[in-house]
Amino acid sequence: MTAEASGDPTRPHTESEDLGWTINIPGHPPRADSPEYRAARAAMHRLTDTLDRPFYGAEPVEDHHGGSLWLKDSEGWFLVRNLVGIEWSAQFCADPSKVDLLRQNAKRLYALCPDAVQELGIEELLDTPITDAAGVQRWTDSICNAGVPLPHEVxxxxxxxxxxxxxxxxxxxxxxxxxxxxxxxxxxxxxxxxxxxxxxxxxxxxxxxxxxxxxxxxxxxxxxxxxxxxxxxxxxxxxxxxxxxxxxxxxxxxxxxxxxxxxxxxxxxxxx
Structure with missing residues (x-):
């Protein structure tokens, strides 16, 4: 970080950094693919392959923790996104009560598409209140968050x-x-x-x-x-x-x- 532009910190001054941004991440175990994440990634590829014209781009795609909600109607599968997505590292500062609002929002939406709930096997996930870090982790790596299919370049x-x-x-x-x-x-x-x-x-x-x-x-x-x-x-x-x-x-x-x-x-x- 550069020095203050003014010697008097009580007066308006500027500060700048050499890097674009830095965030603090609490200590956590080394990242490893959870069972939920492996299942979400496989489901995302399977569902993406059913789309005639994927909005984000066709395969090869990577799974983005962007708040994915895969729905199904008479025309087939389609993707909408929740209010926000939770990136993997962001789960460690997440408030379970706030993440639970995302679960509640998804549950109301999926009530309109019960066939999707059954085929994705997410009924228990949608019905289980999120109250602790384990619940946050499960939601973060689930198909209800980690399944936005993006090409690598974007x-x-x-x-x-x-x-x-x-x-x-x-x-x-x-x-x-x-x-x-x-x-x-x-x-x-x-x-x-x-x-x-x-x-x-x-x-x-x-x-x-x-x-x-x-x-x-x-x-x-x-x-x-x-x-x-x-x-x-x-x-x-x-x-x-x-x-x-x-x-x-x-x-x-x-x-x-x-x-x-x-x-x-x-x-x-x-x-x-």
Missing amino acids: HAAALPQGGGVHHYPSPVTEIVFFKRDDFRLWVVDAGGQAVAVAPVAKRGSGDGRVQVLFAAQESALHPALERARDSGDALLLGAEHPMARTAFARQYDNPAPSVTATSVAASPRAAA
Whole structure:
């Protein structure tokens, strides 16, 4: 951590860190695959294989502790997600009474799909209140939490291999699942640091600016992004900015019918 910017700690000052984040994890036994987790992983692959067009991507996929709730109706299996997911290491700070609210929420939902309960063999899991660490562990590694099927590049990979949810904010990483294929979410700055951007106007508008959603701490854009957020503004990059050009490159090659060859001017708030 760097030194305080001001010698007087009672006055506003800044602090920064060399790493993006650090969390404290209480001591625990070495991680090993529990029976619940092995069963959940096998079920996830089996259920994913029944889907005609998996939203998160087809095999090969990895199991993400993301609050998976697999349901079944007359058309077959489908996946919804609980209020939150519990990552494996996060179970050691989990309040059993709060985790039990996730169980109750799942139980109400599964009451609408009793066939799924029977086929998954989770009736006892749904009916058993969570009151201690053992109950938290069982829920965390069960198919009701650990069965979200994510390809590696959006699960655990770091850029440039991929923007995984274990490394970057979910409101940014999840854009990859619904964005247009010809728009590039992740770009790099002049220093090779990861930056996520999004368009500021609808497709075909001719507006080539982008809004910066995320910038690695080592990126030259990171301080500007923080200042913009502190003031309630968006950090915009002009249409001719190299990163904006990179993000839209494939759309420039295949423009929408109403897009003109001339990009609109950058707004006064756009970064150089």
